[in-house]
Each structure stands twice: as C-alpha cells, then as structure tokens.
Amino acid sequence: MSEPRPVLIQGGMGVGVSGWRLARAVALTGQLGVVSGTALDATLARRLQLGDPGGHVRRALAAFPVPEIADRVLGRYFVPGGSGAGVPYRPIPRLGLRGNRSRDELTVVANYVEVLLAKEGHDGQVGINYLEKIQLATPAAVYGAMLAGVDHVLMGAGIPAEIPSLLDALAAHRPAGISVTVAGAEDTRHSVGLDPERLLGRGLPALRRPRLLAIVSSHVLAAYLARSPRTRPDGFVLESAVAGGHSAPPRGPFARPDLFELVRRGRDLGLAPAVSPSAAPALTAGNPARLHHAGAAAISLSLDGATPRRHDDFRGYDGVFLRTMSACAARREGSGSSGSGVSAVRRSTSTPVAASCSSPTPGPCIRRVSFPCRRATCGSGRRPTSTGRRRSSSRCAIRAG
Known part of the structure; x- marks a missing residue:
C-alpha cells in the first residue's frame, strides 16, 4: 500500500526555525513536516555547547547506529550546563573538497538527530530540505537523514540533477558523490562524496530510499529534470512568484x-x-x-x-x-x-x-x-x-x- 500523499508540505527554509519541533507538529496532523537541512552541523554543535536543554539531542545520539561516533561528537561539543554567556562557540570543521572524517561524522550525526527527533513518537511523514548550492555538505547530510528514516528529500536553489543517483547509491550503502562547482577550475572536474562503510563500518541497517521532491519555479527546469530517469525526481514542489525571494515575479x-x-x-x-x-x-x-x-x-x-x-x-x-x-x-x-x-x-x-x-x-x-x-x-x-x-x-x- 502506497503512502498517502500530503495535502500540505511545510516549508523547511529557516535554519533553526524549521526545526524538528515544527516538522513533528506538522507530521502529527498527517501532513509533510520538513526540517531545514542547512548548517545542521553548526546547529547541533551549538545546541550541545548550550548544554542541550531538555536532553533531546543526547536522546537522539543514544540511538545512533554507531555509538562510537555519537560519543565522539558528544565528547567534542557537549558542555554540561552550557558554556555561559560571552563564551565563544567551539568551531566546527569547515566544508571542503578534501576528506575530513570529523566533519563527515558531525554532518551525518547532525542530520540524523534532526530527522529522528522530528519522527519521534508517530508514523507521519517527515522531509528534509537542502540547498543544491551547498554541494560540499550534501552526500554526508543526506546519508545522515536517511539513517534516521527520512521520507522525503526536498531540494531547490539549483538543479538537483545528480541527486536521484546519489539517493540510489546511499540507500544501498554504496560510495556516492556529486559534482562540485569550482570557479576557475578550467576543465578539471571536482566532486565530493561519501563512503558509508568506510565512515561507519559494515553491518549497517537497511535503508529505504526517500522520495526526491525538486523545488522549481520554472516549467523549463521541470522539463529538463523529467527528461531522463537519471535526473527525474519523484515529484516537484512548484514555487510561484508569491513565494518571494528567488521565486519573485520575473522581471528584467x-x-x-x-x-x-x-x-x-x-x-x-x-x-x-x-x-x-x-x-x-x-x-x-x-x-x-x-x-x-x-x-x-x-x-x-x-x-x-x-x-x-x-x-x-x-x-x-x-x-x-x-x-x-x-x-x-x-x-x-x-x-x-x-x-x-x-x-x-x-x-x-x-x-x-x-x-x-x-x-x-x-x-x-x-x-x-x-x-x-x-x-x-x-x-x-x-x-x-x-x-x-x-x-x-x-x-x-x-x-x-
């Protein structure tokens, strides 16, 4: 039996605003709750340094399938009682083309935590929204969300042509990557990827491939993505001019x-x-x-x-x-x-x-x-x-x- 299609899709644009509490509340009504997937590595690190009020992050970390990784993240960033006013946050690893295990662990864990908390205590649908432009974080971020059982991946602010193949590979725990735009790179192709077994080890739980919803504001882009099974999403979110921002009415x-x-x-x-x-x-x-x-x-x-x-x-x-x-x-x-x-x-x-x-x-x-x-x-x-x-x-x- 196929999952019912939601009538309402909550926007997931606000970092720290479209969080797990809002998405969970929407999902409890039978609609699609969506968390923002942008900068979740920084968001989780700062929540832990603020003392994790309510213990929600630590509760989700306790369920992570590789406890050693969760313990490393907790040990690196958690401050019991909070770090106090005026104390600078501990920095997190920067995104980059070169591999960085600590960065990938934090990104995977952060996306896992946000989705798991949004899905906690109900069987409603939860999605996560990413910006295609933030390509360096995408493979690790998507994989962390998939480990938590995310139902939908929504992506706009670009052309998510490589995401269907990324989801297919990560669902099978296979190494996967996407192209990265690099100004001045001449003819050199740059990419970023993730090898799930190398990062987390073998014996990982079976994953269900989430549906991909491409956020578009142009019929030209929708037709471009739909032309091939390799680029075709499972659906589209159509943003009209009333959405404002990059979807404002076209005018020269x-x-x-x-x-x-x-x-x-x-x-x-x-x-x-x-x-x-x-x-x-x-x-x-x-x-x-x-x-x-x-x-x-x-x-x-x-x-x-x-x-x-x-x-x-x-x-x-x-x-x-x-x-x-x-x-x-x-x-x-x-x-x-x-x-x-x-x-x-x-x-x-x-x-x-x-x-x-x-x-x-x-x-x-x-x-x-x-x-x-x-x-x-x-x-x-x-x-x-x-x-x-x-x-x-x-x-x-x-x-x-």
Whole structure:
C-alpha cells in the first residue's frame, strides 16, 4: 500500500526555525513536516555547547547506529550546563573538497538527530530540505537523514540533477558523490562524496530510499529534470512568484526606473556593476549603451539554442532570439571595447550553440559558455575555462579582437 500523499508540505527554509519541533507538529496532523537541512552541523554543535536543554539531542545520539561516533561528537561539543554567556562557540570543521572524517561524522550525526527527533513518537511523514548550492555538505547530510528514516528529500536553489543517483547509491550503502562547482577550475572536474562503510563500518541497517521532491519555479527546469530517469525526481514542489525571494515575479532590470542611477552609484563606489537583462521589449538598442555610459562593466545576454526556433522554443516566447542578437550587435557597434557578453546553453551533445554576436554561427561550445560580445566566437577551438555551474559551466577564454 502506497503512502498517502500530503495535502500540505511545510516549508523547511529557516535554519533553526524549521526545526524538528515544527516538522513533528506538522507530521502529527498527517501532513509533510520538513526540517531545514542547512548548517545542521553548526546547529547541533551549538545546541550541545548550550548544554542541550531538555536532553533531546543526547536522546537522539543514544540511538545512533554507531555509538562510537555519537560519543565522539558528544565528547567534542557537549558542555554540561552550557558554556555561559560571552563564551565563544567551539568551531566546527569547515566544508571542503578534501576528506575530513570529523566533519563527515558531525554532518551525518547532525542530520540524523534532526530527522529522528522530528519522527519521534508517530508514523507521519517527515522531509528534509537542502540547498543544491551547498554541494560540499550534501552526500554526508543526506546519508545522515536517511539513517534516521527520512521520507522525503526536498531540494531547490539549483538543479538537483545528480541527486536521484546519489539517493540510489546511499540507500544501498554504496560510495556516492556529486559534482562540485569550482570557479576557475578550467576543465578539471571536482566532486565530493561519501563512503558509508568506510565512515561507519559494515553491518549497517537497511535503508529505504526517500522520495526526491525538486523545488522549481520554472516549467523549463521541470522539463529538463523529467527528461531522463537519471535526473527525474519523484515529484516537484512548484514555487510561484508569491513565494518571494528567488521565486519573485520575473522581471528584467530595466523594470527599475533607477537602474542607471544604481549602476552609476556602484561605479562611484569602486564596484564593477554587471547587468543581465532578459530579451524583453525594454531591451532597446539604446538601453545597453546607456548602461555602458553609466558605468556597467559587463552586460550579459542569454542564448539557449543556435537557431531562433530552438532558442524561442526553450524560452517559451517568440522573437526573443532575434531581439537578443539585435541587442548584442547594437552593443558591439556602439561601445568600442565592450564588456558585454552572451551566455549560451547547449542542451545536448549534438546541439551546437550560436557563437557569434552578429550572426548565429554554430560553434563547438560546451553546455554553458559566455564570451565577449564583440568579435569572439567559440568556433576557434580554444578550450573554455570554468566559471561555475557544475562541470558543464564554462567561460570561453577568447578575448575580444
């Protein structure tokens, strides 16, 4: 018999606010209670240093399947009666690409404790919410939550394309990892992972794979994730504009009447303002020039295909490809040594990306590239250098001529 689907999914965004007490209260009503999985290593360490009022953390630690690890965490951070006002907290190991056993133990234990306390005394459903951007903590954090029997993993603030495979592997206690975005890493792939048996030993309890709910605010992202079993989540949480924050109503920077004044102010403060407008009607030929004269150091436009049809189909609006190319050409002609650029996205290995600012010339670019807008193309055979999003994010190292 399948589990009933909740009508209400509690938000799990607040560190120390969307905690186990709130999630447990929601789960007791038959709905999906969600704890925040962000910075639980620091949260647990500080609770212990405050003396663990009520003994809840210590009660959960006593149930951890590897007592030696729980004892090490307790011995390192617990202060009977609390450390007192004005006493600084003991620092915790920093996240990083290099392995650190103490850090992994603390992360696993902290996520275990939070989920176990949320699930204590009832059979309701409990989920945990992670930010995809905080990639360094994800494998150990997810595994700790799974040890406590978490029912759902929710993930937003990024593209959780590698999480389904991560959950599959960790459910079988197999070594697993995910890619890590590293700026300036060129073509080097970085990753972080966890080997459950190496960390906790053999004889671990059988785990049930939690369902993955991807938090999205765009139908484009949902379609991208659903296209393959390797990236497909078990469901989606759709955030509309009323959620605010990163899900606020989409609008280009030209919707702000004070945009040019903001750019000038940033320039006067010694900053290098960058503007990423969408190809909306407000993106006229004159506006990029005004930004340049106001002091914008870079203007970035996006291409999602090598042809108008491919790009406009991806964006869901007709005419935006030609508007983008026209704006880029006008920017090139009107600014001399412009810092303008185009961010191009290739959606498959067989799809070339438009690589010229004056015409949609296909080039052998990788999945996401940006390059100077004047005369640069990605058809020169130059190797791109990495700037960000996952291993497929790159910046073409070609200079404007």
